[in-house]
Amino acid sequence: MHTPDAHGWRAAGQRVLAHLPSQCAICRAWPAQRVCDACAARFAQPRPRCTGCALPLPAPGLRCGACLQAPLALQTCVAAVDYAWPWDGILAQFKFHADPGWAAMLAGLMASTPWAGPLLDAADVLVPVPLSRERLRARGFNQSLLLARQLGARKTDAALLLRLHDTPAQSGLARAQRLRNLAGALAVEPLRAPALQGRQVLLVDDVMTTGATLQAAALALRQAGAAQVSALVLARTPPAGAD
Ligand SMILES: [Zn+2]
Numbered sequence: 001m002h003t004p005d006a007h008g009w010r011a012a013g014q015r016v017l018a019h020l021p022s023q024c025a026i027c028r029a030w031p032a033q034r035v036c037d038a039c040a041a042r043f044a045q046p047r048p049r050c051t052g053c054a055l056p057l058p059a060p061g062l063r064c065g066a067c068l069q070a071p072l073a074l075q076t077c078v079a080a081v082d083y084a085w086p087w088d089g090i091l092a093q094f095k096f097h098a099d100p101g102w103a104a105m106l107a108g109l110m111a112s113t114p115w116a117g118p119l120l121d122a123a124d125v126l127v128p129v130p131l132s133r134e135r136l137r138a139r140g141f142n143q144s145l146l147l148a149r150q151l152g153a154r155k156t157d158a159a160l161l162l163r164l165h166d167t168p169a170q171s172g173l174a175r176a177q178r179l180r181n182l183a184g185a186l187a188v189e190p191l192r193a194p195a196l197q198g199r200q201v202l203l204v205d206d207v208m209t210t211g212a213t214l215q216a217a218a219l220a221l222r223q224a225g226a227a228q229v230s231a232l233v234l235a236r237t238p239p240a241g242a243d
């Protein structure tokens with residue numbers, strides 16, 4: 001059924017619909033943003049995390065045992081949510097169903113996480129964790145780049161850090177072995193290294209599983225001249241036993 005549209009309200013409605021999907025992806029409330037305010041308040045409640053690797057801790061501003069024992073290339077790491085329901089499913093929609101429409105909502109979640117604001121303000125450059133060329137071709141877009149652009153398009157530099165090759169699945173390996181596997185997988189583009197000297201870099205990623213990739217990226221950036229490297233990630237895999 002068509003309603004007379006003399007005043008163009010239907011066009012206005014379509015503009016709104018382009019930005020506001022009709023249902024909350026979690027509770028199916030309608031109409032709502034992609035995640036309604038109630039679900040965001042319920043499922044994205046900030047929690048204290050290790051300042052080195054973003055694992056949940058009982059109190060804010062602490063480092064976990066592993067981070068206290070092993071010196072980290074990352075200055076600080078902030079995560080918005082746990083990589084668990086409902087965010088794992090939402091991230092799958094974002095990544096594997098080629099739905100970049102999620103980027104603004106998810107980046108908003110990252111930016112509103114405690115301690116994320118100062119990191120974003122202090123950063124001279126936002127560096128999305130890169131995909132290998134093969135992975136990028138298969139997926140069609142780098143989800144971390146989409147998030148970084150939403151967090152600060154003018155500061156985002158996706159050409160600074162390169163992923164030279166993929167690494168085999170890392171789960172089950174010790175931290176030292178994971179870092180060895182990643183050595184050489186991430187490198188700074190030599191042509192861009194001068195722009196890195198003395199800069200504050202903020203790495204941006206969607207999911208942090210063990211942190212080995214972020215550590216390898218931070219090492220490469222520090223060795224190439226960055227003054228400080230921190231990370232802001234959307235979701236952190238919660239501890240599933242010993243890591
Ligand atoms: Zn909801």
Ligand SMILES: [Zn+2]
Pocket residue numbers: 050051052053054055063064065066067068
């Ligand atoms: Zn830690």
